Amino acid sequence: MDFSFPKEYQLFRRMVREFCESEVKPLAKVIDREHRVPHETIRKAAKLGLMGVPFPQKYGGMGGGEIGYCILMEELGRVCTSTTTVIGAHTGIGAMAIYLDGTEEQKQKYLVPLAQGTAIGAFGLTEAQAGSDAAAIKTTAVRDGNHYVLNGTKIFITNGDIADIITIMAVTDPSLGAYGGITAFIVETDTPGFSIGSLENKMGIRGSSTAECVLQDVRVPKENVLGQFGAGFLTFMKALDVGRASLGAGCLGGAEAALEASIQWARAREQFGVPIATKQAVHFMIADMAAEIEALRALVYRTAWLIDTGQPHILEASACKLFGSEVAHRCINRALQIHGALGYSRDYWIELGWRDQRITEIYEGTNEIQRIVIAANLFRPYGMRIPT
Amino acid sequence: MDFSFFGELLEEEREITPEVTEGYRNLWVAAEAADGTLPPSTLEAIGQAREIANQIGVYVWASLLGDGVEPLAQQLIAYGADRVLVADSPSLAEYQPEVYVKILADLVGQHRPEMLLMPATSLGNDLAPRLAQRLNTGLISHCLKLTLDMSERLLLGTCPALGGEVYHTFACPQARPQMATLEPGYFRIPSADPYRSGEVKRVDLDLGGVTGRLSWLEREASVELPPVPLSRAKIVVSAGRGMGDAEGFALVQRLAEVLGAALVGSRGAFDEGWIPEDRIVGVGGQFIAPDLYIACGLSGDIYHYFGVQSARCIVAINPDENAPIMKVAHMAVVGDARQVIPAMLNALGR
């Protein structure tokens, strides 16, 4: 067993960390306040191959696999969760769906610009009455000659308003339900009939736009059916599975930043004439943070390894998302406690980190859904099928 | 640094073979002239050479190359040289590494100095390593201190490593001359004695066909440097409300400019409109770890200090001795920054 990172990943991490420290971290507060990640930052990331880390180089990607992608998410997670979300939704689910299920032509046409970062991607599943119950979507796609005509409204679409290419789930045969009745479509957002409704005013990750996408008689050529006709549910399940490992990596970064800030503050802050780092109450919080971070790191990178080596990973990926978001929650919460009033102040980033963290327990499948996925995988060998 | 590497060298030190040192004596300074005067760095080198020469009982020779430099030779004697070899020619008006190396190497070959010192200036740093390579000898560059190992008549040069955090001492037992460049500002300028006697000798120039390959086109006072991300700035100068007004802040700006430093400030400086938001240092802004942080007119509570606690050296200028920043500063200057900064600029020659 060798737990060390191969050298290319060590160098990649160093490059990403320098990029994040110099180009992203100084902007984190502005990104939160102005509700957007600067286009320039995305452009710089794209120039380094960071918009297509997991994909093979023949599709314009970096060739870093899931391990490389998790390193990127971890490092971004240390400095800015909004940027993590923008790049994550673009890469981890938007482009990933095309990579996993696209035809060679679709990959050349759509994955290449997405991986190179000349186009931004998004993933359109959620609707007003279809959140965790993804099969309840109402958006329809009706065949009309060589096209499908899409109608419906997607909500909470990360990157919705900045995306050039969105993977949209639509009902193609209501009688067949989730398995057989839902199809994935690649939609170019400059297609007539596609428009952006309202933007969400969120508690955290405010730099990542969350848009309502309205499809009104959007005509999509039949070549843009992604994956098998009627198998859209499988397409998005696969993409989400992979995405979950990297979400855990983002949480890992956030938790690490919380720990490091706590250590530094505990050293600097004096009360009762001594640094609070001498207090056992602080030791316990910091030790718990460190232990959980170690566990999460092992989980995330083992899962990434499972994905890269083509092994089953659904349970582990869900565990990354579930455990990762909860570790991040506890760590940033402890960090806020250690920082006291400073942690509660909008002057410092802990408050921002705390607001940003909360979404990780909700998006891309709530933690409750993750628990169902994990349980379903555990009961399946005994012949029990739990619908997810 | 791989320190074991030096350890091995230490163990394997060989005896000095007599042939190496045979016939080498006296101590040389390759003097420089700039704008018709002897710069302090050259005087420092002469002073240091004099001290060493007195210890081992040899003469101090100086070489002086340039155009119209002969009048300066007497000054070298006044500062401590016993003999000055002058190569004065219009062809030496501009520095040409190959030409200077040729002249000095020929002189060294002829007169065989035991040690050769040069100031670590733009010219010295360019010339000394090339000359050492030509003479097939060792060079201890950027020395902050020179001492002698009298048992072997060895010159020991101490130079900074790891950005000046550590000093390393080297010697060159197996080749002559023993060469060193002296970091300007680290050695005492001797007092001149205008009655000191010595010999000035003109050198006949024989360049043997060596020509320079440089064309010196124009001089510039400054160049524009690319912006350095704050996280990587080595020197950071910071302004606080104590600078009073825009005029006071302009002084801090000027100091940053002269030191090639990044300019930041406290939240107060931001509120005054002096600095942009991304230049606030402290918990409300950026965290930095420069080598040198100069806090001008800011009190520096824990929330500010948290952002700079990793700085290697903090200088605080504040009239209030009890301001929090003054307690954590390595150099606490009690005074009004609006008076101290102009004096600092002055001391920096600006």
Place this chain on the structure above:
Amino acid sequence: MRMVIPIKQILDPAGITVRRDKERIFINREEYIIDPGSKAALEAALRLKEERDQAETIAISLGPARTDDALREALAMGCDAAYLLSDPAFEEADLSVATLILAAAVRKLGGADLILVGRQSGDTGAGQIGPRLAEALGYAQVTDVYALAVENGAARTTRRWGKGYATVQVQLPAVVTVAPEAFPPRYPHGARIMNAYREWNVPVWGCADLNLEPSSLTPLLTFRGESFPPPLEPERFRGNPTTVAQEVITALTLHKLINPGGGSHGL
């Protein structure tokens, strides 16, 4: 145009704590990086390469096996080829021996039009390799360069000269040493990082490859010990502004925190 960039690998100073008061160096994290000066030289070379059609950039480095990482990073940054100069006989190399080895490598590569090195390394900071290499190869040299352009067989440089700068044109072949502050290095592209380890090779050249006799590689300098500057003790400066300012500037200079003359010609 062929550019050769001799680079140096150093221990990451960010992983080192020097405790002057304890007179000890603590290595908290043993990680090796490309010396910032070398990185600037790579950047300067890659910029020149981008400006023209026919140009190749070759990184070389002298060091133990781990130096392979520095060369792969150079490939990731954009270099066309990289060679590791490594041999048990090179282990004791001082600057004069390093010069011999690097010069032999440049000759084996068929010479260079331009050799780019950092002005000074971040660890030992001797600043000798550039001029020594120029001498060993018989090339022209310009040191401490802040701007660089090449046309018609000559390089136009802006170099530090005393308290100011000078524009100097130099005939090629030449060695140019660059100021790190003027050439902030690019980040390597992610895909090139992957390829640098998975696809590309860094050949190793030893004594035999370079036609060097181990007996000719005798260092001239010997290490005579390590010492520490006095720790920065908290100090208070009081009195009239002129005196105080002078004292502070002197203290900062002596601690090497500022360099008012910049290694000045005019000091």
